[in-house]
Amino acid sequence: MPHVVTENCDQCRFTECVTVCPVACFHGDQTHLYIDPDVCIDCGACVPVCPVKAILDSIDLEPAREHWIALNQERAKALPVVRDKTEPLPTAAATRESLGL
């Protein structure tokens, strides 16, 4: 029962999370980050720093979003580790605004 990155990350990729993760459990592609559940220690450090509230303890997911658990596992294993902060995507500010955050 790990922490997961959810849909709010899409088209944002602020990457604040990777700067506070003590175990480098974030992996990602060009548009989204994912948490490797076998490495995450559930410390929760990433949750408050995400500007778009994309990261949740999986126990807090409503049933319709539980697919993010499998998706994080699957994608994290296939993608490289992201541990350095990068510029948010050009779409990030607009996405954040549309989320009302």
Add this chain to the structure above:
Amino acid sequence: MSAVPITAAEQTVLGACPHDCPDTCSMLVKVRDGKVTGVQGNPDHPFTRGRLCTKTNHYQERVYHAERVLYPMRRTGPKGNAQFERIGWPEAIDTITSRWKGIIKEHGPTAIMPYSYLGTQGLVNGLTVGDPFFNKLGATISERTFCDSGACTAYIMTVGPTPGMDPESFQHSKLIILWACNILSTNAHMWPFVEMAQRNGAKLVVIDPVRTQAAQVADQHIRIRPGTDAALALAMMNVIIGEDLVDRDYVDNYSVGFDELAAHVRQYTPEFAAEATGVPAEVIRQLARDYAKTQPSAIRIGVAIERSAGGGQLVRALTCLPALVGAWRKPGGGILQLPLWAFPMNWPGLHRADLATPGTRVLNQWELARALAGDLGLDPPLKSLFVYNSNPLIVAPDQARLQRGLSRDDLFTVVSEHFITDTARFADIVLPATTQVEQADLMFSWGQLYLTLNQQAVPPLGEAISNSELFRRLARAMGFDDPLFYRSDEQLMQESMDWTSPALQGITMESLKEKGYARLNLPSHDEYAPHAQGNFPTPSGKVELKASMAAGGNFVLPVFRQGSNDHQDGGPVHALPTFIAPRESQPASAGQGARYPLSMMSPKSHSFLNSEYANIRRQRAHAGEQFVMIHPDDALSRGIAAGAAVKVENSRGAFVAVAKVTDEAMRGVVIAPMGQWMSTSRANATPAALNPIAYADLGRAPTFSDNLVQVSLA
């Protein structure tokens, strides 16, 4: 502390994590309308750096849990059934003190015993909060050797009560050995400093029977049979001395007993150690060379390292190693055991052992099951138990016998708690205790060098009271007239430490209220090398490779026994670090080994703090059901598939767990994390049911990793 204003706007109160963990996080508590809405790590704190952990991230769920004990209660059903009814505080206090007065009249005060440890580890409400009261009462003195007592005795015999390394200085190390330390579960805020060193090119070595998460990212993982680590450490000395890798200048100037040690360790060849530990001789040789040649080198030991028959001498050996190679010369070199000694504590003032009647009997808390069963021949027998800051049914050994003891009708048991724990189910009176956000406290740390103030964030829930208030009320009802029993929390904080000490220079209660924490007045991590030129607080002022204190026999530090130094163990102690084979967990122990061939270890759960949080939905979801890790070969030979329900048993007891078939466990060793409650376990039993009541060689540490069991399909 000042009154807490209740306003509509969200406020942030500077708090501190209360738990028995080396990290002692600075915690931001968010409050709205007099209610805690959330907690968060304090991003300004240089050691804990804005993180809490999976235990405490949602601390408000513990505070406002529907099953919180909020009122005093008395038992209405049979012991163990957890049937209670609400009573008022006056009735609760009167019932307790009336019963005690009767017991004292009939049996004397030693028929009463307190049972407590670090359920909260603040200076106001933690380790010593009840000591002045029980010392004055004349109750049996509790010897509390739950954690690190054996390691402390060994460490102090070797280097004295020195803080040792600053955990932050590990970032400057060139070689780090995490020795029996599951750092990502039990010391997670130190990990970034270790990881920083590794990223800067340091070699990270993990020595552990378990393939822990840190072991998986280490440069080298050395798997070792439980309880045999002293053979490895002594063989490292054999190689370091035999191959002339010793820092002679450091040894000549800052240690005593080198020549005797050199002669003594000739017997501990790498081949001898390979036989004892299961680690190949060549790996041992290379480790010794790497350790000696890669400076500064650092060793971090975990608490459980002491938990086998020779655990004390093992820590003696490990504490000698840095001196042999001159590791102490630079920041980032040495050993980190318990930096608590950096804090200038006023221990005598906290314990007030001077109030006790000289010669009062001392009983080790690990023996509670035997004591209650009448197996110790105690005169007078125990007639009353006062439990706070602890849950003995889950942490103490020999669970089934302890449960029978707690069921005794003639035993008057009081439990102060947040929840109806397995132990509280057997209470005659249950008292409601405050959580950390409902009380004020000042926190030392046994894992870093910051003093942290916990300010009260909200009023107590229901009729909960802090431990300090509990003992004020009990003292009043017992008619104790000394004003020391009625000190306010702020007075207790003021008197808990020596504020004139250099370590506290520049730190005041006012500055703590402002910032929440303060680093002790010590050099920064890139300068802190306290033993670059010796200065060890030992009788000789040097590292005692041959320990002069051994002549006085085995002892437990008074801090672990209410300040008392009476009735110490006094058993013989080897003056030179010596390998003592495990009592049970030996590969060749044919007799018991045939029936119970597997070693069991019961480390802390990742999601629980001992048994705390094991009743809370979030942490239970993360932890899953009680499991036991078993190597695929050991599972196969027993017909055990992954996920099967298995019975883990020995002559002392049994529990049922889900098999996790994994090579995280080594062959011959099974791992069953502790913390789950009996009442939610499949066979109403947990790993403590199998743990022996037996002591390690020093400081009366337990031997929970020196424990043989069998595993079979349930």
